[in-house]
Amino acid sequence: MKFSSIISLGLPALALAAPTRTIEKKRGTLAKRASVTDAPETGYATENGGTTGGAGGSTTTVASFAEFSSAVSGDEAAIIIVDGALTGEDTVKVGSNKSIIGKDSGASLTGFGVTIKGVSNVILRNLAISKVVGGDAVAVQKATNVWIDHLDLSSDRDHDKDYYDGLLDITHAADFVTVSNTNFHDHWKCSLVGHSDNNGDEDTGHLRVTYHNNYWSNINSRGPSIRFGTGHIFNNYYENVSDGINTRDGAQVLVENNVFVGASKPLYSTDAGYAIESGNDFGGAEATADKGTLSSVPYTYTALAASEVKSAVVGTAGNTLSF
Template sequence: MRTRPPRTHTQRTATVAAVAAALATATVLALPGSAGAADSSPVGFGAGTTGGGSASATTVSTLAAFKTAVTGSTAKVVKVSGLISLSGQVDIGSNTTVLGVGSSSGFTGGGLRLKNATNVIVRNLNISKAVGTDAITVQKSTKVWLDHNTLSSDRDHDKDYYDGLVDITHASDYVTVSWNVFKDHYKGSLVGHSDNNASEDTGHLRVTYHHNWFDNVNSRIPSLRFGTGHFYDNYVVGAETAVHSRMGAQMFVENNVFRDTEVAVTTNRDSDVDGYANLSGNDLGGAATEISQVGTFTSPPYGYTAEPASSVVASVTAGAGTGKL
């Protein structure tokens, strides 16, 4: 029998260090919504969204191939390689994962639409300058995870030249928006499109936003009607009005950082009915708040780990956007 020579003190020390590092990494990855590692599954209202799951991936580099690949409701994983130009929007079918390859793949000139879909993941895409439409529209859809995307336009045009970056409407439900960069835009993210849509939207529009970086986005960060929103560990820079709760919506605004922002949270603008908001642990950075009604939503119905506001800027600027998975 072959005898292995005893390990030296240096080798034992190196082994212990390696094990300790592995355990530390495992601990970080196990924390839902923790900073420092890409989430392997959505945290928040979108929890349980699996997209295409373990289906074999199809890689596309043209618009025609992409449209074909994302059609239908069978489980599918579609990887986008390179930057694809489009006009308008492409509809994404149910049970789909759309994943950008590298840090610069995605779409320009138009965007994606999830309509009457369920169980959809969109990750690691650059979507820019979607003229006359949203970068991503979620409409009449449930179980959606939008993660580690970079969404942008410019502010060289008037505020209606582009539409929203992420708009969630028509009773969509159970959505998580995490670790995205929203930048250089007027109207960031609208949840609930109209004051007159109570019959459809009431009891739906449950959305979680966490660890997103809103940089030079003027407003709608987000604007929420009728629904329930959890906004935690986000970094907002350069907004006129950020979080906007209206038409009876319930917002829990927790451990966020606001800089160069005029109004961090408002509940009493632009609609006939005010919204509700609860604030906890935020660093307002001198921004005003306009809270006409304190809400009852303070305990989200899911597990998550909210880091303190003191570490949010470092975590979000290091971890949000494409190329960070």
């Protein structure tokens, strides 16, 4: 396993210029001002040539559903800044080479989801996406090099478990994805990697996904559930999540230094899924996943000790940036 002493996780990379290092108060914590050209520091999205999104392209600010839908289409490099609360229906398909970034904590998408399908090099950051009916809040399908960072994803648990679909589903041989600093909360079936037990021919050898420094709370299941893929899950904080990490259908998962509070099944296997775990705090529950073979990943990272995870994640994960 490779570690780097110069990489510090928990917050996205900050630009070196003085204006991007200012901080301001928000939600009782210190909100970091970030750069629209940030790239992921670690995770599978740094592989396969890396993920830069719309860096080098034009920058557009959008404040309506129609403006948003138009700006994210096509494959030319572009940075789209979301200013304010947008409402709509159904889903919006994103083109390649895009950075879609919420301007501040007031940036949100309600009632419609984002689909990243058959494209590459996409960054989605600092948005609240909620109560999407008829599809996933964020769907990544047949896409490569995607960084999902500092999102707040939620619905509610007042409805039936099938009323909403997933908050973040990564399917159909999507690959080289990093999910970081995201707040998943108040949902039944949260995050799925690999959509079907019968899709092994397409998915095997793909679905390489990293989840780190995310906050999962009031979730019933899929934190995440992984079929066929390769997952690295570290420094996540789980609170009142019934079924946490489910490895299945030949998936290989490396699970390190996560914290679970109030979980009944923090890490478990179904249908010959496998995991290697170390440094986790399962909160007194039992991890029952079958032992796997994934003991290292190809990128550098630094994992915080489990005792440090709560303070690093809670209050930081979610749409807590400012641009």
